[in-house]
Amino acid sequence: MRIALTGNPNSGKTTMYNALTGSNEKVGNWAGVTVSKKEQKIKNAYCNNQELIAVDLPGAYSMSPFTSEESITSTYVKKENPDVIINIVDATNLSRSLFFTTQLLELGIPMVVALNKSDINSKKETTINVAELSKQLGCPVIETISTSKQGLNELIQAATKQSTQKQTAPFHQKEIDLTNKNEVENADRERFSFVNDIVKKVEHRKIQTKDKNINDKIDAILTNKWLGIPIFAVVMYLVFEISQVWIGTPIADWLVAYLEMFQAWVGDLLANANPLLSALLVDGIIGGVIAVIGFLPLVMVMYFLIALLEDCGYMSRVAVVLDPIFKKVGLSGKSVIPFVISIGCAVPGIMASRTIRNERERRATAMLAPFMPCGAKIPVISLFAGAFFNNAGWVSTLMYFTGIVLIFLGALLINKITGYKARKSFFIIELPDYKIPSLWQAFKSMCNRGWAYIVKAATIILLCNTAVQIMQTFTWSFTVAETADASILATIATPFSYLLFPIVGVLSWQLAAAAVTGFIAKENVVGTLAVCFVGLENLIDTEELVLMQGAGQEVAGIIAITKIAALAYLMFNLYTPPCFAAIGAMRSEMKSSKWVWGGIGLQFGVGYTVAYFVYTIGTLFTAPETLNTVGALVGLFIVAIFVITISVLIKNANKKVKEEYALTSK
Amino acid sequence: MKLIDAIEGQEYVIQDIETDDEELDAFLFSLGCYSGETITVVSHIKSGCVVSIKDARYTIDNQLADAIVI
Ligand SMILES: Nc1nc2c(ncn2[C@@H]2O[C@H](COP(=O)(O)OP(=O)(O)OP(=O)(O)O)[C@@H](O)[C@H]2O)c(=O)[nH]1
Ligand SMILES: [Mg+2]
Numbered sequence: 001m002r003i004a005l006t007g008n009p010n011s012g013k014t015t016m017y018n019a020l021t022g023s024n025e026k027v028g029n030w031a032g033v034t035v036s037k038k039e040q041k042i043k044n045a046y047c048n049n050q051e052l053i054a055v056d057l058p059g060a061y062s063m064s065p066f067t068s069e070e071s072i073t074s075t076y077v078k079k080e081n082p083d084v085i086i087n088i089v090d091a092t093n094l095s096r097s098l099f100f101t102t103q104l105l106e107l108g109i110p111m112v113v114a115l116n117k118s119d120i121n122s123k124k125e126t127t128i129n130v131a132e133l134s135k136q137l138g139c140p141v142i143e144t145i146s147t148s149k150q151g152l153n154e155l156i157q158a159a160t161k162q163s164t165q166k167q168t169a170p171f172h173q174k175e176i177d178l179t180n181k182n183e184v185e186n187a188d189r190e191r192f193s194f195v196n197d198i199v200k201k202v203e204h205r206k207i208q209t210k211d212k213n214i215n216d217k218i219d220a221i222l223t224n225k226w227l228g229i230p231i232f233a234v235v236m237y238l239v240f241e242i243s244q245v246w247i248g249t250p251i252a253d254w255l256v257a258y259l260e261m262f263q264a265w266v267g268d269l270l271a272n273a274n275p276l277l278s279a280l281l282v283d284g285i286i287g288g289v290i291a292v293i294g295f296l297p298l299v300m301v302m303y304f305l306i307a308l309l310e311d312c313g314y315m316s317r318v319a320v321v322l323d324p325i326f327k328k329v330g331l332s333g334k335s336v337i338p339f340v341i342s343i344g345c346a347v348p349g350i351m352a353s354r355t356i357r358n359e360r361e362r363r364a365t366a367m368l369a370p371f372m373p374c375g376a377k378i379p380v381i382s383l384f385a386g387a388f389f390n391n392a393g394w395v396s397t398l399m400y401f402t403g404i405v406l407i408f409l410g411a412l413l414i415n416k417i418t419g420y421k422a423r424k425s426f427f428i429i430e431l432p433d434y435k436i437p438s439l440w441q442a443f444k445s446m447c448n449r450g451w452a453y454i455v456k457a458a459t460i461i462l463l464c465n466t467a468v469q470i471m472q473t474f475t476w477s478f479t480v481a482e483t484a485d486a487s488i489l490a491t492i493a494t495p496f497s498y499l500l501f502p503i504v505g506v507l508s509w510q511l512a513a514a515a516v517t518g519f520i521a522k523e524n525v526v527g528t529l530a531v532c533f534v535g536l537e538n539l540i541d542t543e544e545l546v547l548m549q550g551a552g553q554e555v556a557g558i559i560a561i562t563k564i565a566a567l568a569y570l571m572f573n574l575y576t577p578p579c580f581a582a583i584g585a586m587r588s589e590m591k592s593s594k595w596v597w598g599g600i601g602l603q604f605g606v607g608y609t610v611a612y613f614v615y616t617i618g619t620l621f622t623a624p625e626t627l628n629t630v631g632a633l634v635g636l637f638i639v640a641i642f643v644i645t646i647s648v649l650i651k652n653a654n655k656k657v658k659e660e661y662a663l664t665s666k
Numbered sequence: 667m668k669l670i671d672a673i674e675g676q677e678y679v680i681q682d683i684e685t686d687d688e689e690l691d692a693f694l695f696s697l698g699c700y701s702g703e704t705i706t707v708v709s710h711i712k713s714g715c716v717v718s719i720k721d722a723r724y725t726i727d728n729q730l731a732d733a734i735v736i
Binding site: 099189211219 | 697708720724
């Protein structure tokens with residue numbers, strides 16, 4: 001039996017779903033967290049070994065969808081015939097929620113109403129006459145508190161019992177012509193007045209919502225004209241500083257010590273084994289994987305902090321604060337949430353763009369979100385900051401800052417290319433009440449994502465490292481290569497190293513190989529570098545590549561590029577197309593291969609151009625005599641191709657816009 | 667008058683939503699923002715205003731506030 005969880009956004013559907021099924025889906029205190037359907041068996045504790053499946057759906061305000069994630073919900077309940085619907089009603093907002101409830105009741109599917117967040121009502125001394133509400137609606141109404149699992153047993157019992165009943169609707173829409181706007185509106189008006197009557201009968205409020213409350217006082221500060229943006233900047237700075245310096249790094253150091261002990265232990269075990277095998281296992285496979293896992297603490301602390309931010313209600317305020325700036329580049333405040341989520345991982349970030357209604361805005365957001373350095377890029381940043389810049393904090397800050405600047409510039413470019421005319425766009429966002437974020441929730445979310453990181457390191461990264469290690473050990477005739485330069489890997493990667501030459505100033509197939517494997521998953525950059533540079537894995541605490549005391553200089557020596565080149569190479573890796581997973585997500589959100597290829601092209605072009613200029617200009621300033629003229633010209637040529645392509649596209653777009661205007665003026 | 671000119675904290679009745687975007691109109695409707703319903707501006711901010719419709723708070727931008735006649 002399938003039970004569909006439906007209701008307004010932010011009413012607590014996913015919290016309830018997680019409680020019922022024991023899963024760990026994303027919860028957040030803003031409207032539009034869930035953007036796709038999720039199914040899972042309900043725990044035995046709630047269903048006495050019956051086969052019950054809960055289906056979590058995106059929130060919706062009504063049966064007529066406004067954005068694409070809302071249409072998932074209406075399509076599901078209409079087409080997929082769930083056996084029972086649990087309609088989760090935010091008890092603090094009965095007057096709006098029941099509109100959707102009465103529409104759902106008309107479907108004829110057995111239904112139970114969960115009056116959720118009833119704890120908040122008790123606090124605000126709002127009372128709801130549950131028996132009367134149930135009578136008015138013609139379906140059971142159960143008070144619940146999803147956050148503390150209260151009322152869930154009764155709810156599931158009622159739902160099972162109800163599943164055999166026939167559902168009747170208290171309000172029937174008259175037979176109308178659904179294509180006639182006026183008739184539809186009149187029918188909806190009647191529905192709302194029906195709802196208003198019920199609310200009048202069952203709800204008694206002590207505190208009126210329209211009165212100023214504590215939330216408004218907090219808003220006055222957090223979304224203040226002058227303070228809003230600085231506060232956001234400080235909050236984000238603290239997230240990075242705490243995760244990457246204050247707390248993350250000490251834990252990482254400690255973890256790395258243990259991981260290295262393990263590596264040494266395996267090394268000892270294999271002391272008498274075939275040296276080739278032990279090199280493959282100890283240096284290649286284990287070294288590469290722990291290189292990545294060593295960064296786990298940094299990433300996990302960051303996930304924890306982001307989960308706290310998401311749960312307290314600040315995210316929609318950030319959207320409000322940044323809306324005016326983003327409007328200037330043709331996006332809106334709605335794009336902010338995908339960008340912030342992308343700091344954790346670009347895949348859910350890109351998916352979050354679904355809540356944006358305007359198609360151009362949505363696609364642009366999905367295309368630009370990967371410019372934000374994600375969790376997988378932290379190891380790469382830390383490696384370079386450690387090896388070349390003495391672990392300086394500014395490296396990381398600069399990378400995030402550049403990411404943000406690129407998002408703005410990218411948005412401007414996309415506008416120009418698509419021939420965007422400043423059109424009326426409306427921005428409306430719900431402001432949920434603030435709440436004290438749940439530490440337990442954040443902890444669970446952190447463990448969940450941390451685990452996913454470990455799994456990735458132990459699968460994709462492990463496989464890639466093994467492949468890289470094998471390819472650099474053997475020649476094409478499958479004999480052991482005398483020097484790595486004769487290996488399979490070297491021959492494959494060398495062509496790419498020519499492309500990288502203008503950015504790093506040396507021909508290095510190792511750097512090229514790392515950049516290429518980075519497209520599979522960004523952590524690979526670290527793993528591959530560790531495997532490729534002979535001896536590197538012995539110098540750095542591979543993981544964290546927090547280099548052992550003083551090893552930084554040596555690593556820099558082995559990679560043999562200048563500081564400027566290191567910075568340029570780092571930027572190239574961060575701002576060119578992200579991993580395959582993110583490209584896949586871009587494809588499914590954009591639903592247009594033209595946009596996907598355009599996006600990949602834009603990311604390549606921008607990443608290359610930024611890296612080229614950083615290297616060339618930086619070198620001209622610091623050590624002009626080392627700049628290779630041929631390399632600089634080749635790079636300039638590549639950048640020129642990119643710029644020319646963009647200008648042609650912009651010109652075409654302008655022409656089209658002009659033609660359109662010409663037509664309309666005739 | 668327009669919502670932009672509303673006095674903070676005072677309840678107004680919506681007269682009209684001036685938009686030719688039918689989907690937006692329907693969306694506002696489902697939130698309870700339609701002619702005949704009440705709306706309260708909780709505060710004006712630089713980019714728009716914070717409003718209370720039914721029992722929820724929203725921030726809307728100036729363009730939208732300009733389309734709501736009260
Ligand atoms: N006080 C209280 N808060 C709750 C309750 N249930 C959920 N919440 C909080 O409400 C917020 C939204 O919860 P979600 O489960 O993400 O809501 P949702 O309905 O899935 O939202 P969308 O996916 O955006 O449609 C979270 O901050 C929860 O902690 C409850 O019973 N009481
Ligand atoms: Mg949800």
